[in-house]
Amino acid sequence: MERIYNFSAGPAMLPLPALKKAQEEMLNYNNSGMSVMEMSHRSKPFEEIIGAAEANLRQLLNIPSNYKVLFLQGGASLQFAMLPMNLAKGKSADYIVNGTWSKTAMGQGKTQTTVRACWDGSADNFIRTPEDSELDLDPNAAFVYHCCNETIQGVQFQKAPKTPDGVPLLCDASSDFLHKPIDINDYGCIFACAQKNIGPAGVTIIVMREDLLERVPEGLPSMLDYKLQDSKGSMHNTPPTFAIYMVKLVTDWLINDIGGLANMYEINKRKAAMLYEVVDNSDGFYIGHAKKECRSIMNVPFRMQTPEMDAKFIAEAAQNGLCTLKGHRSVGGCRASIYNAMPEEGVVALRDFMVDFQKKNG
Numbered sequence: 001m002e003r004i005y006n007f008s009a010g011p012a013m014l015p016l017p018a019l020k021k022a023q024e025e026m027l028n029y030n031n032s033g034m035s036v037m038e039m040s041h042r043s044k045p046f047e048e049i050i051g052a053a054e055a056n057l058r059q060l061l062n063i064p065s066n067y068k069v070l071f072l073q074g075g076a077s078l079q080f081a082m083l084p085m086n087l088a089k090g091k092s093a094d095y096i097v098n099g100t101w102s103k104t105a106m107g108q109g110k111t112q113t114t115v116r117a118c119w120d121g122s123a124d125n126f127i128r129t130p131e132d133s134e135l136d137l138d139p140n141a142a143f144v145y146h147c148c149n150e151t152i153q154g155v156q157f158q159k160a161p162k163t164p165d166g167v168p169l170l171c172d173a174s175s176d177f178l179h180k181p182i183d184i185n186d187y188g189c190i191f192a193c194a195q196k197n198i199g200p201a202g203v204t205i206i207v208m209r210e211d212l213l214e215r216v217p218e219g220l221p222s223m224l225d226y227k228l229q230d231s232k233g234s235m236h237n238t239p240p241t242f243a244i245y246m247v248k249l250v251t252d253w254l255i256n257d258i259g260g261l262a263n264m265y266e267i268n269k270r271k272a273a274m275l276y277e278v279v280d281n282s283d284g285f286y287i288g289h290a291k292k293e294c295r296s297i298m299n300v301p302f303r304m305q306t307p308e309m310d311a312k313f314i315a316e317a318a319q320n321g322l323c324t325l326k327g328h329r330s331v332g333g334c335r336a337s338i339y340n341a342m343p344e345e346g347v348v349a350l351r352d353f354m355v356d357f358q359k360k361n362g
């Protein structure tokens, strides 16, 4: 069977070279006589794998030495609770609410500390990100939290928001981590679940400035304590070994096949431009969700005039090998997630299908 173009928001496509390498090494990793799945996390080969995954991330993102890299479990959702649990120190925390995931994170924050929405885009149905000048920031906040790419609404920050002096910026980058070069110094902590842009579900990557670990209160449950997890090299318990191995292979691909994040960004911009061009030139046949200047280049939500037409589009696209285009139930319509691993040919095929579908049904 041929592989399809899978536009799922996550778990999403993985780069074919990474999958092939995993297939090649499945039964016998590097002459160890076993698969990575069967290997002790305390073994030398696995220590090399997790070390290489971290080194690749440090190289790709130019992560400064005063930042820690952790590989934890519980998905991005556990970070929604762990961040305020570890870093709030009894202070109030500011949340920029620009879509479903930041709203969910603030709800979880509330279980741990006092929270404030320093901006809330819900009245407009989350179609944009705020300007820095619109943020009502508390200079004494424990942190400012935001989600740089709202996967469901397809709304993306073009740059990191500015926070008051001494107030760290926390960022959920689950759906756009590694899609372009960023300056890690802008963030106190940036984190991402793997299953969209980095690997399979099961591991979440946390990049945290080391001084924030000083805030971690005594007495947290071990698994929820960043300081302890860091002191154990993310191996307080058995880590998701195979997922971490896949992160290593995906980041190998970014370095060796793509040539780094600047190149990846150029490819990602070209892919998104193809789809938005069709939406913009469709005379209202395709209706985008986000405002132009805040549109995501990773998740492209759009709909047609009726839910019936959306359903026809999704069904016919699937017959053409263009799969998982249904939008999230809260926004409706369609959504094309075009993460790093979606090849340009897949986006060309979707673009051509969209043009053709409009000709037949417009």
Ligand SMILES: Cc1ncc(COP(=O)(O)O)c(C=O)c1O
Pocket: 010, 074, 075, 076, 077, 078, 101, 147, 149, 150, 151, 152, 172, 173, 174, 175, 193
């Ligand atoms: C931006 C964002 N944050 C958080 C999550 C939740 O991730 P997880 O399922 O790993 O908890 C998702 C998607 O599922 C997401 O898109």
